[in-house]
Amino acid sequence: MIQPEVASYGSWRSPITTDLITARTIGLGQIAIDGEDIYWSELRPSEQGRTVVVRRSANNQIQDVTPAPFNVRTRVHEYGGNSFFVVDSTVYFSNFADQRLYRQEINTEPQAITPLVAVRYADGIFDRQRHRIICVSEDHTIPDREPINTLVSLGLEGDSKPLVSGNDFYASPRLSPDGSRLAWLVWNHPNMPWDGTQLWVGELLADGCLGNTQQIAGGFNESIFQPEWSSEGKLYFISDRTGWWNLYRWQDGEIQALIQMKAEFGRPQWLLGMSTYAFESANRIICTYTQQGTWHLASLDTTTTQLKPLPTPYTEISGIQATLGRVVFRASSPTELSAIVQLDLATEKLEVLRRSNDVTIDPGYLSLPQPIEYLTANGQTAYAIFYPPQNLDYTAPETEKPPLIVKSHGGPTAAASSNLSFSIQYWTSRGIAVLDVNYGGSTGYGREYRQRLDGQWGIVDVDDCVFGARYLVEQGIVDGERLAISGGSAGGYTTLCALTFRNTFKAGASYYGVSDLEALARDTHKFESRYLERLIGAYPQQRQIYQQRSPINFTDRLACPVIFFQGLEDQVVPPNQTQAMVTALQAKGLPVAYVPFEGEQHGFRKAENIKKSLEAELYFYSRIFGFQLTELIESVIIENTRF
Incomplete structure (x- = not known):
């Protein structure tokens, strides 16, 4: 039996490479069933981040439906979701480049339905009786004005008829089996869909217009998720009216609870069609x-x-x-x-x-997640998933403890998952521990836990990340002098706050992170344009709080190295947020690295950019924490250093 080699944490050679993660990995998305056929979408980093619809036929044959260069992705709400649907072997989809709706029969070229104007479409269904498409429309035709969202009925030649308008957001149009009634969700600023939504039902009249509309459930402080009709014409939906997203039914004018559990049957609706x-x-x-x-x-x-x-x-x-x-x-x-x-x-x-990804990795290289609970600020409990270093080929010197990367997820209304992620195993198989934190504000633990972040963004999330890292240090599990924190988007904000306002971490990595809350309040897309009112407070009335919690205003408190990653076409967290932070750190003389990506939006989709960001972060930590790399990777310029 070969004995493991003794080598310092961080320097272990791993079979989980960036090429394995990018070139051989696809993102699996939306699923649809049409008769005996199954369809799904695949995000392919190796094809410049293109998303295609794939079909598995009744005889188990799998084939691409979407020809190049079409890219099945909608930008409604910027995050998109539910970008295609299938009816009788015909695929209807939104194309990313022009945001037009297309119709495609199997083995034929897609044909445009909607005109080439600045209008986006998503969350579509087919109205068989009227031979029309019902979907969410987002109108961007007038510059310097907030886009207008509506529910519309589209003819297959592109004519558009508005069905419902006047609210800020619409989602989940669902037709009853007989085509006589339509259900849908609405919400308005400053709410996000997990804060409060309304479920409406209306009658579809002979001319295709809506009549006799009524609100069925929901409100400012009740989140409704995924309305669906049964084949008998009963309307089902998920509500968190008890503090947990549970299933309900609307029948004969009354709402009946089907399940009463301390469990979440719903998810935060960052994407349409979940x-x-x-x-x-x-x-x-x-x-x-x-x-x-x-x-x-x-x-x-x-x-x-x-x-x-x-x-x-x-x-x-x-x-x-x-x-x-x-x-x-x-x-x-x-x-x-x-x-x-x-x-x-x-x-x-x-x-x-x-x-x-079809690759098979020996389990000896995989770190198994360990759910942990720990006390955080104010005597409350926080949750996280810990991944210790694991590589069957190596062991560390007995006196050494591993570096730790604390992961702060995005959203901030999202959740860390225990599923196998090569992006986490990339670190653990090299000898770096990872703590994936479900800080207060995360979903999966009920509405009360989710609302811990109301008015407390930049405080509660930071506390939970800091206390999680300290917990592992106190347990003697990780090296307290080699603690890093990394996060993207909202997680990038948590990262920058932790590095600016606390002294626990020795390095950090911000992926398209928020540094200036005022700038974000003034310059972001419609979907999240009022999100900060619940997380921070009303703006500009509470401008002082925005200033107090913006890392860009307190770079004098920053005392550790940071690496920044940013897509230059990001409309959610614009590049100026990152660029201002980099400039401030350059002026202060702190070690800082900046890696911008042309052609990327909010989150990286191209294989070469995913590869470069992972390797750059590893290179950065190796220089900051002083461990040797056993693989050749592209270096990154770290300013204000001698290495």
Whole structure:
């Protein structure tokens, strides 16, 4: 038996390379079922971040539907979601370059439906009776004006008829089986959809217009998620009116609770068309829910309201779609990468239809997640997932403790997941520990935990990251002198706040992070333009708080090295946020690196840029924390240093 080599943490050679992560990994997205065929979208970094629709036919043949250069992606709300749907083997999709809707029959070229104007479309369904598309429209035709969102009915020749207007946001248009009624969600500034939404229903009249509209559920402090009609014409939805996203039914003018559990059946609607349940038949729902960070699959009898677990090896389940006898979903686990999975409900047999990466990694290189709870500020409990260093080829000197990277997720209304992520294993297999923090404000732990961040962004999230790192240091698990924090978007803001206002971390990496809250309040896209009112306070009335919590105003307190990554076409966190921070650190003489990317928006999609950012962050830490690299990677310029 070969004994592991003794080498310092951070210097271990790993088979989990950036080439493996980028060139061989795809992002699995939206799922749709059309008859016997299954469709899904694939984000392909190796094709310049292009997203294509893929079809698996009844005879198990898998083929691309979307020809190059088409890119199936909508920019409604900037984050998009639900960018295609399928009806009778015809795919309708939004193309990223021009944001037009296209119609494509199998093995034919896509044909444009909508005109070439600055209007975006998403979350579409097909109105069979009227042979029209009902979807969310976002009008950007007038410069320097907030885009106008509406629900519209589109003819297949491109004519547009408004159905509902006047609210700031619309989502989830859903037709009853007989085509006579339409359900949809609305919300208005300053709410985000997880704060408060309204569920409406209206009658579709003979001319295709809406009449007799009424609000069914929801409000300013009640979040409604995913309305769906059963084949019997009963309307189902998820509400957090009890503090937890649970399932409800609207029938005969009354709302009935189907499930009352301290579990989350819903998710924060950052993307349109998210799905956590689907009808297998009139009286059977297949659903997924999370408790303590783990997602479960279950079958719900809508007559008896009995919830029956459906055992799977997965801990992360999403994108539920179902038809008679089977269910298809995205799934992953601590040892399984994300995959499109089909479950035969009669035999309980699972079949993997597509994996995000087909590579097989020896489990000896994989760090298994360890959920932890710890006390944070004010005696409250916070949650995180810890990944210790793991590489079967190496062990560290007995007297050495590993460096730690604390991950602060984005959103901030998102959640860390225990699913296998090569982006985390990239670090742990090199001897660097990772703590993925579900700070106060994260979803998955009920509305009360989510609302801990109200008015406290930049405080509660930072506390939970700092206390998590200190907890591991106090337990003797990691090196207190080699603590780093890394995050993207809102997580980048948490990162910069932790580095500016606290002295726990010795280095940091900000991916398109917020540094100036005032600038963000004045210069961001519509979807999040009022988000800060709940997280920080009203602007400009509470301008002083915005200034006090903006790292850009307190660079004199920064005393450690930082590396910044930024997409130059980012409309969510504009590049000037990062550039101002870099300039300030350059002037102060702190070690600083800046890696901008042409052609990238909010989050990186191109293989070469994902590769460069990971390697640059590793190179940065190796120089700051003083460990030797055993692989050749491209260096990055670190200003104000001698190395």
